[in-house]
Amino acid sequence: MLSTTVSQGAKRACARSVLGSMGSCSDSMLQSRLTSSSAARFSSAAPKIDPSQSSGENVRRRPSQSFVKIKLEPGEWDEARTDPIHTPPWKNRARVISAEDFAARPRVSFREEFRSMKDAMVVLSWLTQEEREGIYQLYLDMMTTMSATESGTTSHEYVMRVIGQRYNISSDRVAAIVELQHIEDQLRRNDPEYEIRHHVQEHVDAKVRTIIRENYAHYKEVDPIQFVEDPPASGVSRRGSVVAGDLVDVDRRMRDALIREKDEARLAIDSHVYVEDVDDSTRLVKVSKECERLVKEKNLMSVSDVATENSPGVSGTENSDNSHDSNSEDSNSEEGSEKRRLAKKLQRTALETPLPENYRGHKSTPNAHRPRWKFAAKSIDVHDANLLKLAQKKTRRVGRRSKASAKRDDESCLDDTLVEHNGVLRAATVEEGRSLSWKPTRHPKEFKYRTAKKAWLDMTLRGKGSGVWGRQEERKKEEKVEDEEMESLSSDSSEGDDSNEVDVESENDDKKE
Numbered sequence: 001m002l003s004t005t006v007s008q009g010a011k012r013a014c015a016r017s018v019l020g021s022m023g024s025c026s027d028s029m030l031q032s033r034l035t036s037s038s039a040a041r042f043s044s045a046a047p048k049i050d051p052s053q054s055s056g057e058n059v060r061r062r063p064s065q066s067f068v069k070i071k072l073e074p075g076e077w078d079e080a081r082t083d084p085i086h087t088p089p090w091k092n093r094a095r096v097i098s099a100e101d102f103a104a105r106p107r108v109s110f111r112e113e114f115r116s117m118k119d120a121m122v123v124l125s126w127l128t129q130e131e132r133e134g135i136y137q138l139y140l141d142m143m144t145t146m147s148a149t150e151s152g153t154t155s156h157e158y159v160m161r162v163i164g165q166r167y168n169i170s171s172d173r174v175a176a177i178v179e180l181q182h183i184e185d186q187l188r189r190n191d192p193e194y195e196i197r198h199h200v201q202e203h204v205d206a207k208v209r210t211i212i213r214e215n216y217a218h219y220k221e222v223d224p225i226q227f228v229e230d231p232p233a234s235g236v237s238r239r240g241s242v243v244a245g246d247l248v249d250v251d252r253r254m255r256d257a258l259i260r261e262k263d264e265a266r267l268a269i270d271s272h273v274y275v276e277d278v279d280d281s282t283r284l285v286k287v288s289k290e291c292e293r294l295v296k297e298k299n300l301m302s303v304s305d306v307a308t309e310n311s312p313g314v315s316g317t318e319n320s321d322n323s324h325d326s327n328s329e330d331s332n333s334e335e336g337s338e339k340r341r342l343a344k345k346l347q348r349t350a351l352e353t354p355l356p357e358n359y360r361g362h363k364s365t366p367n368a369h370r371p372r373w374k375f376a377a378k379s380i381d382v383h384d385a386n387l388l389k390l391a392q393k394k395t396r397r398v399g400r401r402s403k404a405s406a407k408r409d410d411e412s413c414l415d416d417t418l419v420e421h422n423g424v425l426r427a428a429t430v431e432e433g434r435s436l437s438w439k440p441t442r443h444p445k446e447f448k449y450r451t452a453k454k455a456w457l458d459m460t461l462r463g464k465g466s467g468v469w470g471r472q473e474e475r476k477k478e479e480k481v482e483d484e485e486m487e488s489l490s491s492d493s494s495e496g497d498d499s500n501e502v503d504v505e506s507e508n509d510d511k512k513e
Helices: 009-022 029-030 101-103 130-147 155-166 171-190 198-218 250-268 288-301 305-310 322-334 334-346 381-398 402-407 444-448 451-458 478-510
Strands: 002-006 241-245 376-379 418-423 425-426
Touching: 130 155, 130 171, 130 198, 130 425, 155 171, 155 444, 155 451, 250 451, 288 418, 288 425, 444 451
Parallel strands: none
Antiparallel strands: 002 241, 376 418, 418 425
8 A cells, every 4th residue: 555645735725625614733633643543643631532422422511610601712722732722712803824834834035024914924913001901890890790699709710711702812911911900009009199100101002003003004904903912823843744544534534633622622621620719828738637636636735725725727627616625625634634744844934935136025025025936847658658659650651740740730739737836736728838848839820810819818808998909099199289288288277276375375374473
């Protein structure tokens, strides 16, 4: 059987004739070897779909998150093929050459530059202040609406993705806009004299729009008008052809590959679990039975009964009433009394405890000690650690991702973390665990809008008032001048009243004499 060489151009024409609306074929399909016994292979990061099966069997049920109301559309995958909406799909009036045609262009030319921006795969666009204000206002409205529902559950990650689909931009850009607008509002609140020069921004927006309009008019092309993300880069292999057998139905393979890629993206979106907005300072990490026993024994050795009663729970499953009853039973026993007697001997007296700053006290307070350090430790079972090392060696030989690196992506790496503060040993909170050296891998999207999310939690869960989040009105210069004049008048009147009082007192003294 003779082999047939299928060029990239023939494959692209075939794909567009079969399913032109489904986008370009993926990198792995172009790079794979088409044989009669094996289909095109894709990255293992996304779930596998069999296009021969019905669509109802391929779609998995969506996770039960009450705030998910809008169905997101697939876009462009990221490099690791873990996020199918890393960048939005191309929806713009401007025309650009496809990524495959741009990669297959002739490398030798008599020109030093491209004939047009379309051939150069370049799009000029600008995000104005008006559009940024609209994005930020939509974020405020969505968060307020979600919090007013029956469940009251909110998710910044979900809101960023919905806004990105609404404006056809990436969720990362939405997060950056929300973060900057929130910081600007807080500057108005914390520093009323801080001047935000809106007229300068309006001048820059107008000038940039003029430059973009003139460039598109020069090349006689369509102006995109609104902001658009960069076109998706080409992932075509450098090889000019892919070898396939004569008995291979290239049209069917192309159709199946495009359907598979679309179904994989839909399945990844529907099965995604969004990060909910919760207060990590109140969530305790998971601890084993050995850690619970260690916490119980150590707190029995504590001298302060009040500290033992007010200490937080050992784990999330054990309430404070049960822990109090168990501690009281042990304290009444002979073993508990013996442990307390030994703890009193180990406790240092006030004279034996050193005072900071040469007995001057902490922060100019006499006989005051510095706040105690907060110590953290992680309990590790040696037997489980050895089993984990063996598993890592096996995965490295196979070439897969190690279990340790996969475990760092979630909060399971914080298990069995204990904190000792003010003589009380307890399980660490998730917020404390994120500041330790064995913290989980940072969520890239959560980190981009961390300030706005923290302010939202301060307002909704921690009761710090509405001034820490949302719109803050800017004071005008006239109001500032009027306030300064009123303050000067009030100071002058107060000085006049003081002088009048002094005169009255002097007259009364003269009359008495």
